[in-house]
Amino acid sequence: MQRHTIAVLVNDQPGVLTRVATLFGQRGFNIDSITVGGSEEAGLSRMVISTGGDDQQINQLMKQLYKLIDVISVTNLSANPFVSRELALIKVSASPSQLAELNGIVEPFRAAIVDVGPESLIIQVTGDTEKIDALLILLQSYGVLELTRTGSVAMTRSIVPADAAATV
Amino acid sequence: MSVEIAELNSKRSMPPIQFGEEVSGAETLLRCLILEEVEHIFGYPGGAVLPIYDSLYGSYFKHILTRHEQGAIHAADGYARATGKPGVCIATSGPGATNLVTGIATAQMDSVPLVCITGNVAQNLIGTDAFQEANITGITIPITKHSYFVRDVRDLPRIVKEAFHIATTGRPGPVLIDIPKDVANAKAPFYYPEEVNIRAYRASLVPSDEEVNTFVKAISSAKKPVILAGGGIIAAGADKELLAFAEKTRIPVINTFMGLGGFPGVHELSLGMPGMHGSYTANQAILQADCVIGLGARFDDRITMGRTKEFAPNARIVHVDIDPAELGKNVATAVTVAGDVKSTLQKALPLVSACDSQAWIDQLKEWQQQQPYKYKKEDGVLKPQAVIELLYNTTEGEAIVTTDVGQHQMWTAQYYKFKHSRSFISSGGLGTMGFGFPSAIGAQIANPDRTVIAVVGDGGFQMTNQELAIVSQYNIPVKVVILNNQCLGMVRQWQELFYDNRYSEIDLTCSPDFVKLAEAYGVKGLRASTQEEAERVWAEALEHDGPVVIDFRVAPAENVYPMVASGNTLDQMELGEE
Numbered sequence: 001m002q003r004h005t006i007a008v009l010v011n012d013q014p015g016v017l018t019r020v021a022t023l024f025g026q027r028g029f030n031i032d033s034i035t036v037g038g039s040e041e042a043g044l045s046r047m048v049i050s051t052g053g054d055d056q057q058i059n060q061l062m063k064q065l066y067k068l069i070d071v072i073s074v075t076n077l078s079a080n081p082f083v084s085r086e087l088a089l090i091k092v093s094a095s096p097s098q099l100a101e102l103n104g105i106v107e108p109f110r111a112a113i114v115d116v117g118p119e120s121l122i123i124q125v126t127g128d129t130e131k132i133d134a135l136l137i138l139l140q141s142y143g144v145l146e147l148t149r150t151g152s153v154a155m156t157r158s159i160v161p162a163d164a165a166a167t168v
Numbered sequence: 169m170s171v172e173i174a175e176l177n178s179k180r181s182m183p184p185i186q187f188g189e190e191v192s193g194a195e196t197l198l199r200c201l202i203l204e205e206v207e208h209i210f211g212y213p214g215g216a217v218l219p220i221y222d223s224l225y226g227s228y229f230k231h232i233l234t235r236h237e238q239g240a241i242h243a244a245d246g247y248a249r250a251t252g253k254p255g256v257c258i259a260t261s262g263p264g265a266t267n268l269v270t271g272i273a274t275a276q277m278d279s280v281p282l283v284c285i286t287g288n289v290a291q292n293l294i295g296t297d298a299f300q301e302a303n304i305t306g307i308t309i310p311i312t313k314h315s316y317f318v319r320d321v322r323d324l325p326r327i328v329k330e331a332f333h334i335a336t337t338g339r340p341g342p343v344l345i346d347i348p349k350d351v352a353n354a355k356a357p358f359y360y361p362e363e364v365n366i367r368a369y370r371a372s373l374v375p376s377d378e379e380v381n382t383f384v385k386a387i388s389s390a391k392k393p394v395i396l397a398g399g400g401i402i403a404a405g406a407d408k409e410l411l412a413f414a415e416k417t418r419i420p421v422i423n424t425f426m427g428l429g430g431f432p433g434v435h436e437l438s439l440g441m442p443g444m445h446g447s448y449t450a451n452q453a454i455l456q457a458d459c460v461i462g463l464g465a466r467f468d469d470r471i472t473m474g475r476t477k478e479f480a481p482n483a484r485i486v487h488v489d490i491d492p493a494e495l496g497k498n499v500a501t502a503v504t505v506a507g508d509v510k511s512t513l514q515k516a517l518p519l520v521s522a523c524d525s526q527a528w529i530d531q532l533k534e535w536q537q538q539q540p541y542k543y544k545k546e547d548g549v550l551k552p553q554a555v556i557e558l559l560y561n562t563t564e565g566e567a568i569v570t571t572d573v574g575q576h577q578m579w580t581a582q583y584y585k586f587k588h589s590r591s592f593i594s595s596g597g598l599g600t601m602g603f604g605f606p607s608a609i610g611a612q613i614a615n616p617d618r619t620v621i622a623v624v625g626d627g628g629f630q631m632t633n634q635e636l637a638i639v640s641q642y643n644i645p646v647k648v649v650i651l652n653n654q655c656l657g658m659v660r661q662w663q664e665l666f667y668d669n670r671y672s673e674i675d676l677t678c679s680p681d682f683v684k685l686a687e688a689y690g691v692k693g694l695r696a697s698t699q700e701e702a703e704r705v706w707a708e709a710l711e712h713d714g715p716v717v718i719d720f721r722v723a724p725a726e727n728v729y730p731m732v733a734s735g736n737t738l739d740q741m742e743l744g745e746e
Contacts, residue, residue: 011367015317019309026310056496063493069314069334072368168492 001052003032005077005084005154006062008047009039011070019068020047029053029061033086033151044072048154059168066168077154079166084154088132089114090123093143102142109135120145128152173644176208176230177616183228187359193321193352194219197285198227200328203360206256208232208247208613210240214260215300216287219352232613232642235634237264239606241271242632245280246607249593250568251614252405254281254335261288262300265346266307270600272342273311277597278426279403281340283331290350291319305346313341321354326361333364337371339491340403373490375507380515386486386503388520390459392528393419396442396471399426399596400464400489406510407431407589410463413513418522420532422450424465425581426596433585434565439532440541443471444732445578448539449532451730451738454480462487464509467498468597476500478737488512541582543726544745550698552576552651552722556583558706559621559649567619568611570594572604572628575657578728580623602631608646609635619647619710626652626676636689639715647709648717650682653724661727686717697721 010016017036024031032050039046053061062074077084094102096116102123106113111125125135129152136144185199197220201209209231213221224231234240237259244255259268265286275282289298305315314334316327324347331343375383387393401410407430414421414437421431422439431438440447442454454460454471460483465471467487472479476499484502487495488509495504505512543553556579559567565585570593571577577594586592593611595603608622629650639646651657656674663671683693692712696702702720709716729744 015305015309018306022309060493060497066368067491067493069366069369 002054003050003052003078004058005082005152006049006051006058006065007075007077007154008049008065009072009074010045010047011072012043012045013070016045016070017047019070020049020065023064023068024049024051024061027061027064029057033149035151035153037153048077048152050152062168074168075156076166077156080160081157082154083157084128084152085126086129086132086150086152087124087126088136088147088149090125090136090139090144091120091146092123092139093119093145094121095119098142105138106135111135173613173616173642176232176613176642180228185358188357190355191358192219192223193318193324193347193354193356194223196321196324196356196358197328197347197352198223198229199358200325200360201256202228204254204328204332206254209256209258210234210244210247210610211258212237212240212260212264214264214287216261216289216349217258217264217352219349220258220285220287220347232609232638234606235637236632237267238271238602239609239632239635239638241268241282241284242274242600242603242606243610243613243635244282245271245275245603246570246593246610247614248275248280248282248610249607250590250611252403252590254283254332255610256283256285258285259287260300261286261304262302264300265302265304269307269311270598272308272344274595274598274600274603275342276311276313278595279340279399280342281335282342283335284342284344286344286346287352288317288346288348291348292350294348305344308344311342312344315344315346317346318348318351321351321356324351325359329361329364330366333366333371334369338369338373372511373507374511375505375515377515379505379507380512380519382503383486383488383505383512384516384519386484387417387419387459387461388523390419390523391525392457393417393459393461393523393525394439394453394457395419395421396424396454396460396462396465397421397427397430398424398463398465399430400509401427401430402589404464404490404508404510405589406464406513409510409513409517411435413517413520416517416522417520418525418529419461420453420525420529422453424471425594427465428581428592429586429589432587434587437529439536441581442738444473444734445582445728445730446471447536447541447582448730448741448743449535451732451741452535453532455482455738457483459483460485462489463513464489466494472498473732473734473736473738475735475737539743542744543729546723548698550696550702550720550722552653552720552726553579553583554699555649555651555702555720555722556580556623558702559623560584562706562710563619563621567591567621568593568608568615569621569623570604570608570611571622572624573599573601574625574628575653575661575726575728576623576625576651579651601628604628605646605648606632606635608648609639609644612644612646620645621647621649623649623651625657626650626654626679626682627656629682630679633685636686636691636715636717640690643714645712645714648715650717650719651722652679652682652719653722653726654679655724657726658728660725664727665733682717682719692716693719695719695721
């Protein structure tokens with residue numbers, strides 16, 4: 001099963017998230033992650049949803065999504081080169097004395113320590129999913145007390161190959 | 169007080185509408201319905217819709233008070249299927265609204281245009297688990313084409329306008345409008361928008377010339393072509409176009425269950441219904457065709473038997489549908505046209521010529537003669553198939569026939585040869601028992617001069633038979649044909665064939681005396697147990713100028729054949745006994 005990242009432009013109306021999420025369940029798809037927020041146009045929100053399925057299944061899902069009255073467009077971002085970013089906050093078990101050591105780990109990831117307490121500290125990291133997964137592996141030995149991730153926000157790159165339309 | 173059905177259909181002049189006048193949400197709703205040319209409303213009052221029912225009091229509308237909300241929505245559904253116009257029903261909040269759920273899902277599965285109006289508790293009570301509060305918009309998200317919760321009375325006209333537009337255009341379907349009581353009471357100057365503006369909504373889909381050319385090219389060289397015509401033909405009003413197309417191209421036509429009547433069942437090119445209980449010839453045609461042309465059909469699992477890769481193994485599949493999501497959903501297709509089937513056929517008709525299909529047609533005719541639908545006649549036993557043949561012969565295929573779900577439904581589809589669009593009304597997708605009788609009421613109200621027959625089983629009839637009250641009240645002359653086999657016949661059939669004759673909970677011998685039940689409601693009741701009695705009482709029923717319930721006591725152990733068992737392919741047909 002391939003991973004796909006789909007952007008769904010929707011009316012910013014009460015209940016729209018429920019309609020979209022219900023459709024995934026109704027058609028037998030799992031939502032791996034979802035982000036919702038404003039878009040370039042007032043009154044519209046953009047959802048970026050990660051899910052799995054083969055090409056035929058994803059095509060069917062996109063067509064069904066497009067049938068929702070509140071859906072304006074559906075784009076399979078992963079059909080073309082695209083930029084994807086996720087934010088994670090990671091609370092690690094560590095004392096202030098370990099700050100320097102941890103800074104050495106987070107700096108190559110362009111992550112930052114954003115809060116320090118007597119027994120724990122919080123690391124903020126942005127990047128694609130793989131980068132955050134890699135940092136998490138390094139931090140496991142300290143003990144990850146708490147983790148919160150946003151899911152991906154993503155968009156197609158400015159230059160994409162010709163004949164690569166992925167919108168229904 | 170008895171009101172005649174004629175009065176339900178009397179033409180009343182539309183009351184003048186004052187624009188700009190300050191009126192309540194309830195009054196606003198009714199004015200919008202008038203402007204949408206609604207005449208009949210099926211409904212049931214309750215606390216949250218009191219303002220709407222107050223506005224209805226003495227109004228222009230003919231409101232039919234069913235005895236259960238499920239009756240109201242199935243009647244609205246039958247009305248819509250018989251006319252193509254949207255059906256309208258009203259229910260109160262909470263249980264009233266949830267009683268609509270089966271009817272909404274039924275309409276959604278069969279693409280029927282409905283506008284369902286529910287009341288809800290006032291907005292200051294929403295979310296407090298108030299008396300008769302239910303989140304009906306949330307409950308119905310997966311089974312509506314769209315739904316609205318009205319927050320502000322000033323939005324109501326736009327919402328009603330959009331609801332009718334969405335319900336009736338594109339692939340039709342049910343739309344729900346939930347109106348909290350404070351909105352029904354709130355006042356605003358009345359207006360009605362002239363136009364609908366729903367961004368990215370495809371109300372119609374006319375295929376491009378290029379798509380039509382590809383479609384025409386794909387079928388032109390076929391030697392063994394067959395059309396699979398679905399409910400989309402009827403929904404699009406494309407029956408005349410289909411007839412012209414089939415006759416010009418000389419391509420035989422299979423009607424899916426939902427498509428029955430979309431092509432005349434008596435036409436020389438008609439092959440009948442395919443699938444699980446379809447005709448031998450229709451299924452053979454799919455198996456041997458070199459080109460299957462799906463027109464407004466969705467290749468569902470009662471036709472493909474879920475074996476989509478083995479479906480039509482020798483054919484290129486060409487598929488036309490107004491819903492792009494249906495293209496490639498179930499079967500792999502060679503050519504697809506995302507478009508309204510009526511405009512597609514209109515554009516294709518001048519471009520097509522006769523296929524070289526005569527040898528194929530001759531072969532199909534030979535199969536039809538060798539393997540018609542058949543059943544074993546037994547002296548002194550009334551066969552259910554014979555009852556349907558009787559209905560067909562006496563009405564000459566001109567009646568509107570509705571059904572419940574089960575054996576009687578399949579026998580009706582097999583033995584009644586529908587000549588016209590919008591004449592066969594049955595829950596094909598959801599398979600809703602209890603649908604037949606109330607949908608016949610709606611169909612009859614829309615067609616007071618046609619014979620309307622509800623073919624039901626003794627099981628399904630007991631799910632909605634309380635609506636005898638309204639056929640009696642309004643003298644709605646529906647003929648209720650009960651094929652009474654004293655059991656849940658289709659379940660019995662499966663238990664016999666696949667569960668080693670272990671007949672689990674199918675015994676309906678303790679049902680009421682249906683003749684007395686009819687009489688208790690003031691409706692004529694008749695009974696027949698032999699072929700002779702059947703012919704006599706049916707003649708009497710047709711003569712009777714009012715509703716009739718006929719209890720046909722049919723053979724209890726009769727099975728529906730042909731049959732393709734679930735999981736088998738269409739070549740594995742059980743044909744039944746001679």
